[in-house]
Amino acid sequence: MEPAISIRGVFKRYGSVTAVNGVDLEIEAGQVYALLGPNGAGKTTLLEILEGYRVRDDGEVSVLGMDPGRERGELNRRVGIVLQRSTPMEGLTPREMLNFTAKLYDHPMHPSEALDLVGLSEHADRVGGKLSGGQKRRLDLAISVIGNPDLIFLDEPTTGFDATARRQAWEVVRGLTERGATVILTTHYLDEAEHLAQRIGMIQHGQIVFEGDVEDLRRQLSSETRISWQPPADVDPSSLPDEWVDRRPAADGRLSLPTQHPTRDAGRLIDWAREHGIDELDGLQVERPDLEELYLELVGDESEAASVDGAPAEQAS
Amino acid sequence: MTAGIAVRTLRLGFEYMKLNLRAISRQPAAVFFVVLFPILFLVIFSSLLTFELAIPAEAAGNVPVVTFSQYFVAGIIGSAIFGTSFNLLGNSLAIQQFDGTLKQLAATPLPRTSFFIGQVGTALTYTLLQLVVMMILGIAAYGVELPDGQGWLTLIWIVLLGVPAGCVMGIAITAIIPSANAAPAIIQVPYILFQFISGVFFTLASLPPWLQWVAGLFPLRWIAQGLRSVFLPDAYKYAEPGGDWQLGLAAIVLVVWIVLGFAAARFTFQWDRSG
Numbered sequence: 001m002e003p004a005i006s007i008r009g010v011f012k013r014y015g016s017v018t019a020v021n022g023v024d025l026e027i028e029a030g031q032v033y034a035l036l037g038p039n040g041a042g043k044t045t046l047l048e049i050l051e052g053y054r055v056r057d058d059g060e061v062s063v064l065g066m067d068p069g070r071e072r073g074e075l076n077r078r079v080g081i082v083l084q085r086s087t088p089m090e091g092l093t094p095r096e097m098l099n100f101t102a103k104l105y106d107h108p109m110h111p112s113e114a115l116d117l118v119g120l121s122e123h124a125d126r127v128g129g130k131l132s133g134g135q136k137r138r139l140d141l142a143i144s145v146i147g148n149p150d151l152i153f154l155d156e157p158t159t160g161f162d163a164t165a166r167r168q169a170w171e172v173v174r175g176l177t178e179r180g181a182t183v184i185l186t187t188h189y190l191d192e193a194e195h196l197a198q199r200i201g202m203i204q205h206g207q208i209v210f211e212g213d214v215e216d217l218r219r220q221l222s223s224e225t226r227i228s229w230q231p232p233a234d235v236d237p238s239s240l241p242d243e244w245v246d247r248r249p250a251a252d253g254r255l256s257l258p259t260q261h262p263t264r265d266a267g268r269l270i271d272w273a274r275e276h277g278i279d280e281l282d283g284l285q286v287e288r289p290d291l292e293e294l295y296l297e298l299v300g301d302e303s304e305a306a307s308v309d310g311a312p313a314e315q316a317s
Numbered sequence: 318m319t320a321g322i323a324v325r326t327l328r329l330g331f332e333y334m335k336l337n338l339r340a341i342s343r344q345p346a347a348v349f350f351v352v353l354f355p356i357l358f359l360v361i362f363s364s365l366l367t368f369e370l371a372i373p374a375e376a377a378g379n380v381p382v383v384t385f386s387q388y389f390v391a392g393i394i395g396s397a398i399f400g401t402s403f404n405l406l407g408n409s410l411a412i413q414q415f416d417g418t419l420k421q422l423a424a425t426p427l428p429r430t431s432f433f434i435g436q437v438g439t440a441l442t443y444t445l446l447q448l449v450v451m452m453i454l455g456i457a458a459y460g461v462e463l464p465d466g467q468g469w470l471t472l473i474w475i476v477l478l479g480v481p482a483g484c485v486m487g488i489a490i491t492a493i494i495p496s497a498n499a500a501p502a503i504i505q506v507p508y509i510l511f512q513f514i515s516g517v518f519f520t521l522a523s524l525p526p527w528l529q530w531v532a533g534l535f536p537l538r539w540i541a542q543g544l545r546s547v548f549l550p551d552a553y554k555y556a557e558p559g560g561d562w563q564l565g566l567a568a569i570v571l572v573v574w575i576v577l578g579f580a581a582a583r584f585t586f587q588w589d590r591s592g
Contacts, residue, residue, distance in 0.1 A: 051424065053589060073426065081424035085591065087417040091340030100336045104329065104426045127343060140421075147426070 002065060004029040004151055004182040005050060010059030012045055012206075019045040020056070021206035027199070029150075032183045034197035036190065036295075042206035043186040044084060047155055050184070051081055064151055077105065080144030080181075084155040086136040088128035094139045095124040098146055105147030114142040118172050134165045138172065145176055152176060154185035158192060170195050190295040227266050228256035230282040239276070241268045254283065262286050329427060330434025337439040351405060352447050355397035356454060362389055362518070363459060370520065370556065381550050390455040391548040392517035394448065395541035398476060401443040402483025404508045406436055407490045411500035414491060420589035429583055433488070437481045444480050461548050468547045471564065475543040478571035482536035485578025488586060511537045516545075521558055529558060536574055539567035 005027040012020040019042045027033045035043045048054040049061060052068035052075060061068060066075050088097060098111035115121045118138040123131060131139065137157065144152055157173060158166040166189075173196055177183050187193055193200045194214050202210040202217070210220055230253055231240075238245060243265060247255045259265045266286055273281050341348060363386040370383045413419045422432065455461035464472055490507070494500050512518060514528050515538040521529055532538040546554065546562035554562050 053420070053423070073428070076424060076426040079424075081421075083417060083421060083424070085417045087421055089336075089340050089418065091343035092336065096336070096339060100332060101425060103332050143421075144424075 002029070003027055003062075004031070004064060005184070006060075006062045007050070008060045010046070010049060010061060011057045012042075012049060012054065013057055019206055020049065023059075023203075023206070023208055025201060025208065025211075027182065027184060029182050030180055031199055032177050032185070032197045034193035034200045035184065035186045035203055036188070036193045036200050037186075037203035038188055041203045043188075043203055044155055045206075046203065047153055047184065047186055051079070051153055052076075077147070078150045080147060080149035080152040082137075082140045082144045082152070082154045082157055084159070086133070086140050088131065088136055088139055090127070090129040092128050093125045094120055094128070094131070094135075094142065097128070097139065098142055101143050102146050107148055108146050109148055111146065114146040117145065117175055118142045119168070134161060134168070137161075137169065141172055141176065145179075145181075148179075149181055151182045151184070154183065156186055156188070158187070158189070166192070190292050224258040224260060225262040225286060225288050226256050226258050227262060227269065227284075227286050228254050229269070229284040230254050232278070232282070239272075241265075241272050244269070326428045326430050327434065330431035330438065333427065333431055333435030334438030334442070337435060338442055341439070348443075348446075351401065351443065352450055355393050355400065355447065356451060358396075359389065359393045359451065359454065359459075362393075370553075381552065383549055383553055384460065386459040387461055387549060388520070388545070389518075390451070390459050390461045391544040392512075392541050394451050394455075394548075395479070395515070395537060395544045396512050396517045397447045397451065398444050398479050398540055399483045399511065399537045400508065401447065402437075402440045402480045403487045403490070403511075404504055405443070405487070406440055406484050407487035407494075407504045408500050410436070410488060411491045411494045411504075412497045414587055414590045415497035417589070417591040420591055423588040429586075433484075433579060433582065436488075437484045440484055441476070441480050444476060448476065455548070464547045471543060472547045474568070475540055475547070478568065478575065479536060479540040479543075482540075482571045482574040482578070485574055485582065486536065488582045489578060491587070492585065511535060514538070516541045520556065522556060533570070536571055539563075539570050543567045 003026045005025065007023060007025045010020055010023045011018065021042070023046060035046065037043050045054060049056050050063050050068060052072035055069055063075060064078055068075055088094075094115065095111055098114055102108035102111055102114075109117075112121065112124075115124050118141045120135060120138045120142060123135055126135075128136070128139075141154075141157070144154075154173065158169045161169060170192070173183070173185070177196070183196075185192075185196060197214070199213050200211070200217050201208050210217065212220065231249070243257060243259075244255060247257055249255050257265060269281065269284075273279075366385045366389075368385055370385060370388055410419075452461070452463075456463060487504075490504055491500075494503050511532070514524060514532040515521075515535070516524075516532070517537070521532070521538070521542070524532070529538075542557060542562060543564060545557070546564060554560060557563065
């Protein structure tokens with residue numbers, strides 16, 4: 001089956017800033033794909049190149065077999081787009097907007113069906129200016145799917161939502177994906193990518209630094225277990241087992257060691273303790289770090305990464 | 318096939334116009350003031366300036382007395398036509414370019430031509446509303462007479478060509494507007510200048526030739542002159558440049574603006590300046 005999206009060597013520069021720096025990507029039809037990355041990583045620029053809003057400087061792009069730069073009119077008939085910012089026409093109700101939008105497509109769904117799908121039926125006749133942020137977002141979603149698109153772009157569909165609203169929005173997006181369309185969403189929330197996507201591409205400084213399914217991401221990020229403990233104040237660092245000698249204690253005094261061999265390394269540490277007459281290693285922990293922590297570490301969020309001591313930030317890239 | 322596309326483009330343009338009008342109708346205060354504004358001008362200027370227009374020597378004896386109010390009714394109707402197309406559309410498009418409304422619209426299969434048809438249709442509807450109100454007022458209060466058969470015909474084509482020509486200018490001026498907030502201030506300047514040099518407030522003959530020539534490059538001068546042919550006694554054409562209503566030239570200038578303007582707008586109009 002032909003991929004829904006196939007891009008090769010795509011570049012986009014703004015002056016001296018390279019927003020998209022040589023991206024290759026292939027997205028299968030029917031898949032939910034998350035472009036995950038921090039703010040400013042190039043997610044929206046890449047998405048808008050695929051949508052046809054921006055013109056790439058270099059590279060090949062095929063969306064549903066078309067070039068969005070040249071065949072945008074045709075592409076718009078088969079694609080639904082939810083932009084990052086929501087701007088319903090103030091004087092109109094969701095039903096009026098949907099009635100109009102439905103007329104633009106060859107095989108639209110009924111406006112009331114689209115309203116149901118996004119859970120907006122109750123507010124269908126409320127004028128746009130009076131809708132809440134979440135309701136406006138639902139309207140955006142309804143507008144993007146009313147034409148029964150083969151491909152849906154969602155640019156940060158839940159940014160700015162509280163936890164409850166996000167979960168509700170996830171339900172709506174799942175409802176859309178069950179209709180069989182390919183969905184590409186951008187997000188800077190790892191849990192959002194985990195909940196919604198079958199495949200995840202992590203983007204950083206305009207490059208895809210990782211690609212795989214949720215399990216791959218988990219493996220990639222947490223291939224290492226950490227052993228950590230609180231050494232006594234009077235311990236001589238040079239007497240520690242070799243792998244610990246160069247470890248620097250964290251602010252709270254704990255030493256930690258990322259390792260591919262937790263049983264072997266924990267055994268060595270315990271042997272060392274026995275030899276030195278230490279009965280208990282204070283605060284000994286052998287753990288696989290939380291995925292969210294590792295993601296934040298990977299994308300270089302300094303304040304969060306600092307709490308995960310030890311591992312160098314670029315190890316997973 | 319091509320006919321099918323044309324029908325679809327027109328139909329969607331009509332649907333978009335209906336959508337626009339519905340959104341506008343939810344803001345009755347805005348509609349009221351848009352319609353009222355030129356009428357306020359008419360009432361104030363007509364009460365301040367009560368003189369009769371000078372009659373050129375070669376036409377003396379042939380021309381009935383024309384009061385400034387009569388002259389001004391024609392001008393202010395032209396200025397209203399130009400206002401709802403150039404001024405109102407320019408502002409509304411600039412706002413929608415910057416707030417993402419047009420970016421959202423550009424994601425749909427609405428043909429660009431339908432979008433422009435819808436915008437022109439919206440301006441035409443507004444214009445008809447203004448025209449009705451001002452003609453009633455002009456006839457009731459300012460000695461304007463209902464047009465004759467030929468006059469009606471001229472009125473109709475002046476509106477049908479004048480509104481799209483003004484819309485083209487409204488679309489064009491968005492190119493030099495740097496932000497939504499700046500739109501009203503920037504658009505207001507040429508709007509007022511055009512009124513002064515196009516024979517709305519002053520007769521064309523009272524302008525220096527080079528200024529007449531500049532005004533002749535833009536639609537309002539021709540719209541206003543055409544409307545004078547509708548609302549003033551025919552003999553008064555002797556006071557016009559060249560002693561004629563110049564309707565043929567008016568039609569040509571307006572059509573050129575429409576054709577070139579929309580061709581340019583289709584390719585240069587910016588749908589998204591929100592980023």
